[in-house]
Amino acid sequence: MTDNSTIWEVFIQSKNGLAHKHAGNVHADDKEMALQNARDLYTRRNEGSCIWVVKSEHIVSSESEDGEAFFDPSNDKMYRHPTFYSMPDGSKHI
Amino acid sequence: MNELIFQERIDSERKIEPKDWMPDDYRKHLIRQISQHAHSEVIGMQPEGNWISRAPSLRAKMILLAKVQDEAGHGLYLYSACETLGISREELVNQLHQEKAKYSSIFNYPTLSWADMGAIGWLVDGAAIVNQVSLQRTSYGPYSRGMIKICKEESFHQRQGYEIMAEMAKGTSEQKEMAQDALNRFWWPSIMMFGPHDADSPRTGNAMKWKIKRQTNDELRQSFIDKTVHQAEIIGLTIPDPELKWNEERGHYDFGEMNWDEFWNVVNGNGPCNKQRLDHHKKAHEEGRWVREAAKSYAQKQLKK
Numbered sequence: 015m016t017d018n019s020t021i022w023e024v025f026i027q028s029k030n031g032l033a034h035k036h037a038g039n040v041h042a043d044d045k046e047m048a049l050q051n052a053r054d055l056y057t058r059r060n061e062g063s064c065i066w067v068v069k070s071e072h073i074v075s076s077e078s079e080d081g082e083a084f085f086d087p088s089n090d091k092m093y094r095h096p097t098f099y100s101m102p103d104g105s106k107h108i
Numbered sequence: 109m110n111e112l113i114f115q116e117r118i119d120s121e122r123k124i125e126p127k128d129w130m131p132d133d134y135r136k137h138l139i140r141q142i143s144q145h146a147h148s149e150v151i152g153m154q155p156e157g158n159w160i161s162r163a164p165s166l167r168a169k170m171i172l173l174a175k176v177q178d179e180a181g182h183g184l185y186l187y188s189a190c191e192t193l194g195i196s197r198e199e200l201v202n203q204l205h206q207e208k209a210k211y212s213s214i215f216n217y218p219t220l221s222w223a224d225m226g227a228i229g230w231l232v233d234g235a236a237i238v239n240q241v242s243l244q245r246t247s248y249g250p251y252s253r254g255m256i257k258i259c260k261e262e263s264f265h266q267r268q269g270y271e272i273m274a275e276m277a278k279g280t281s282e283q284k285e286m287a288q289d290a291l292n293r294f295w296w297p298s299i300m301m302f303g304p305h306d307a308d309s310p311r312t313g314n315a316m317k318w319k320i321k322r323q324t325n326d327e328l329r330q331s332f333i334d335k336t337v338h339q340a341e342i343i344g345l346t347i348p349d350p351e352l353k354w355n356e357e358r359g360h361y362d363f364g365e366m367n368w369d370e371f372w373n374v375v376n377g378n379g380p381c382n383k384q385r386l387d388h389h390k391k392a393h394e395e396g397r398w399v400r401e402a403a404k405s406y407a408q409k410q411l412k413k
Contacts, residue, residue, distance in 0.1 A: 038254075043403045078127050
């Protein structure tokens with residue numbers, strides 16, 4: 015690992031069955047080293063059952079909240095939520 | 109215009125993220141503060157590392173090793189947060205070596221006895237926790253998330269230190285004397301960790317306006333002192349400040365004035381261990397160079413296969 019080594023983003027699955035969650039990043043020159051560094055840095059207290067590492071440069075991100083109206087299309091579709099619908103009085107289990 | 113939107117965002121308690129627009133001075137202030145914080149974690153490994161090979165029991169040794177490893181981890185969380193502001197790890201380390209970036213002056217004091225491991229955990233980590241709990245609410249997202257992670261891990265540090273002090277304070281008279289001596293030496297430098305009085309701290313204004321800092325130096329210091337006095341009483345040690353006294357009206361402890369000449373003297377490089385700490389960091393960095401180069405070269409060879 016030289017001083018300008020690659021940065022890898024670290025995702026940790028805290029328990030079998032759960033989704034991997036972003037934990038932070040590490041510097042490393044190759045994938046094995048990235049995994050080992052991630053283990054040493056982010057799971058010193060049994061925080062994980064599985065780790066993903068991915069080079070930061072491969073992450074594609076949308077603009078932040080002040081950016082273009084990327085999420086606009088979902089704003090006016092309230093009928094996608096169950097609370098949109100009115101149910102007959104007394105109906106259960108629905 | 110940008111500045112107005114930015115301030116509005118800060119005022120409504122929304123976090124600033126790396127890709128958001130921010131004033132140059134906000135960025136500069138953060139780089140200075142976060143890098144100083146990162147360097148402190150890393151340099152802070154030295155005074156404690158000094159006692160790993162001489163820990164009085166296997167239990168104490170394992171705990172100290174884990175603690176020093178945590179400090180390295182905390183340094184890395186903070187370097188990561190700092191890098192999101194557009195400065196490289198290499199540049200951050202260079203700034204430390206060229207003495208353009210500082211670290212907490214507390215680590216320029218020597219650790220003379222095992223009791224100092226107690227005093228550092230109890231007082232130095234205790235003071236750091238008060239600061240870091242407050243910084244969990246800092247306005248910069250990556251810094252805030254780093255602080256949350258650090259605070260979760262840090263409380264074991266303070267408890268292990270306090271345990272050492274409590275054990276020694278109820279030991280032989282020599283042991284109790286060592287504990288009291290450690291408290292005497294570390295008390296004043298610990299409460300000076302919060303920095304100069306608000307009136308003498310020129311950068312506090314912007315830092316508060318931008319919510320980089322959420323409480324002032326004096327507020328944090330008072331909070332630490334109020335918590336610690338009782339802890340000292342319980343284990344039968346005396347805080348070395350004759351002016352320390354509960355003030356009913358304020359609902360806080362009054363305390364004596366700190367020696368600011370000493371503070372600035374150490375900040376400016378003339379403390380007992382400044383040179384030793386920095387020289388050691390440079391040496392370790394140089395001696396690790398071949399490992400970094402070998403790792404890089406190995407990675408390149410793997411790619412060619």
